[in-house]
Amino acid sequence: MTPARQFNLDKGLAIQGYDPVSYFTSHKAIKGLAGITATHNGATYRFSTAANRDRFLKTPSTYEPSYGGWCAFAMGDTGEKVEIDPETFEVRDGRLYLFYHTFFNNTLPKWQKDEPNLQRKADQNWKKFTGN
Numbered sequence: 001m002t003p004a005r006q007f008n009l010d011k012g013l014a015i016q017g018y019d020p021v022s023y024f025t026s027h028k029a030i031k032g033l034a035g036i037t038a039t040h041n042g043a044t045y046r047f048s049t050a051a052n053r054d055r056f057l058k059t060p061s062t063y064e065p066s067y068g069g070w071c072a073f074a075m076g077d078t079g080e081k082v083e084i085d086p087e088t089f090e091v092r093d094g095r096l097y098l099f100y101h102t103f104f105n106n107t108l109p110k111w112q113k114d115e116p117n118l119q120r121k122a123d124q125n126w127k128k129f130t131g132n
Contacts, residue, residue, distance in 0.1 A: 006129045007043050008069035008084065014043040015098070020063040021052035023096050038065070053070040055122040065096045067126045072097035073107035076118030079125035 003011035010016060022030035031045025038053050039045070039047035040060040048055040056063050067075045072090075088108050092115075099108040111118055 005042075006039070006068045008081065008127065009043055009092075012042070012044045014045050015065060016070055016084075016086045017046045019048040019052055020045055020065065021055050022048055023089055023091055024051070024063065025055075027091070029089060043069075062094070063096065066099075067122060068129070069098055071100040071107055073118060073121055075101055075110040075125050076122035077110070078127050079121075079128065081129070 005024070007014060015067065017034075018031040019030045019034050030048045032048055033045065036050055036053050037044055038048040038060075040056075041064075043064075045053075045056060045063075047056065055115070066072055068081075069084065071082040071084050074080050084098040084102050085101035086098060088099040088106060088110070090097045090099070092109060097125055098110070099106070099111060101107065
């Protein structure tokens with residue numbers, strides 16, 4: 001279990017309020033609603049539908065973002081916790097990866113160019129934060 005202090009949270013809110021299940025079911029980032037929430041490992045998630053919340057509650061680890069919701073590319077490249085744009089993501093092999101994206105810098109294509117290596121390094125770097 002990852003300590004909540006390691007997650008990318010805004011006043012306890014994960015993924016800037018986006019619905020974690022929607023990335024898997026709708027293949028897009030959908031804002032969650034303030035009235036439909038669930039808390040897991042100290043992080044509060046919002047959902048666009050009650051059905052998505054219920055799906056999350058059955059197997060939360062399936063839908064949690066990798067690396068505590070920090071930028072996957074940065075975790076693999078430099079081992080740093082870097083903010084994300086919740087609309088820049090990839091779901092691969094049953095995992096949700098989020099990425100930093102501004103007007104001039106989108107880290108998702110950089111990740112995709114060397115994904116196996118960056119993922120291996122990101123997994124190792126994340127263990128430094130979580131201790132497991």
